[in-house]
Amino acid sequence: MFDxxxxxxxxxxxxxxxxxxxxxxxxQDGMREVRLALLEADVNFKVVKEFVxxxxxxxxxxxxxxxxxxGQQVIKIVNEELTLLLGGEQEGLVLKGKPAKIMMVxxxxxxxxxxxxxxxxxxxxxxxxxxxVPADVYRPAAIEQLTVLAKQLDMPVYPSTTExxxxxxxxxxxxxxxxxxxxxxxxxxxxxxxxDELLMEELAGIKAACSPDEILFVADAMTGxxxxxxxxxxxxxxxxxxxxxTKMDGDARGGAALSIKSVTGKCVKFVGMGEKLSDLELxxxxxxxxxxxx
Ligand code: GDP
Numbered sequence: 001m002f003d004x005x006x007x008x009x010x011x012x013x014x015x016x017x018x019x020x021x022x023x024x025x026x027x028q029d030g031m032r033e034v035r036l037a038l039l040e041a042d043v044n045f046k047v048v049k050e051f052v053x054x055x056x057x058x059x060x061x062x063x064x065x066x067x068x069x070x071g072q073q074v075i076k077i078v079n080e081e082l083t084l085l086l087g088g089e090q091e092g093l094v095l096k097g098k099p100a101k102i103m104m105v106x107x108x109x110x111x112x113x114x115x116x117x118x119x120x121x122x123x124x125x126x127x128x129x130x131x132x133v134p135a136d137v138y139r140p141a142a143i144e145q146l147t148v149l150a151k152q153l154d155m156p157v158y159p160s161t162t163e164x165x166x167x168x169x170x171x172x173x174x175x176x177x178x179x180x181x182x183x184x185x186x187x188x189x190x191x192x193x194x195x196d197e198l199l200m201e202e203l204a205g206i207k208a209a210c211s212p213d214e215i216l217f218v219a220d221a222m223t224g225x226x227x228x229x230x231x232x233x234x235x236x237x238x239x240x241x242x243x244x245x246t247k248m249d250g251d252a253r254g255g256a257a258l259s260i261k262s263v264t265g266k267c268v269k270f271v272g273m274g275e276k277l278s279d280l281e282l283x284x285x286x287x288x289x290x291x292x293x294x
Contacts, residue, residue, distance in 0.1 A: 002254040008037035008079070010294055012113035016071035021031045027059045030074060042224035044253025047262045055081050060083055064179070071186050079289050085258055087267040091242060093123075094264035097213045099131065100184045104244075105203055105234055106218035108191035110227075111246030111272055115144060115218050116186040117149035118272065119244075124155070131155040131182035133173040134190045135166040135206065136190035146188050154276065156180045167205045168189065174210065175216075187212065195230060200237045207238060215240045216269065219260070221251040235264045246272035249279070257288065 012033030012141055019026050031052050038048045058077045068076065093102070102119065104112040120130035132150045134157065137143035143160050151158035158173040177185045191208060192199050207215065217240040219227035234240055243260055248271040261267055268283040
């Protein structure tokens with residue numbers, strides 16, 4: 001995760017080696033490289049522009065810190081700004097409903113079903129009793145997939161069929177989850193290859209019927225800026241509460257992680273780091289920034 005960006009930035013910071021102090025010229029030169037590194041990492045163009053301006057401004061206004069070299073001063077500013085770009089503070093799940101409801105949304109193949117099961121496992125480790133709800137009735141394999149994962153995890157799952165209506169499934173599942181003594185429900189909704197109006201209406205219907213505590217937009221990190229654009233559309237329609245970025249294990253660039261907060265205002269809450277159900281991590285912006293800067 002972030003490997004190529006990390007390499008490119010450490011190259012960029014070599015510009016400051018041996019420089020006595022920060023001035024307009026060396027900041028300009030160094031930041032040109034940082035800008036290129038971020039663009040190569042597939043970070044949103046506007047986000048890069050604002051980021052570079054901010055770092056330049058702070059670097060120029062910087063009091064000389066005698067204990068830090070010029071390079072270290074710039075790295076410190078970049079680290080702080082990268083942390084903000086990645087979301088600032090770590091944001092966990094906010095679960096208040098009884099039972100609490102987490103609705104997973106996103107395009108087909110993004111990793112919704114896998115992430116629903118991963119989050120269920122994460123929550124069980126936090127002493128919750130999760131209930132899984134397959135609400136993608138268009139792909140029989142999707143119901144089967146979540147049912148198999150539920151069996152693997154030894155968790156109760158709603159007996160959805162492809163003849164049922166997704167809104168009815170979710171509504172009825174609330175009753176069944178309560179009967180089963182569960183306190184958190186994971187609603188796995190349908191995806192499409194592309195955004196379409198009907199899907200959005202269905203998701204809005206589920207949202208209205210269930211009032212989810214969390215609506216998590218699940219995005220495949222490897223799709224970079226596409227993931228960010230799709231996130232913005234889902235957020236416009238559904239007002240999502242957070243993002244799960246999957247397949248971070250295969251994403252060396254990091255463009256989606258670095259742009260999604262600025263573009264949508266929503267934080268990455270979890271990252272998927274592999275196909276196994278235990279491959280889920282809370283996302284800590286400050287740790288990710290430090291990792292990028294080596
Ligand atoms: P859905 O259509 O959105 O429900 O997507 P799925 O949950 O079926 O996931 C699509 C594929 O991505 C599956 O093969 C998953 O195993 C894989 N996948 C999901 N999350 C991750 C992840 O974090 N890392 C990797 N490497 N693969 C993942």
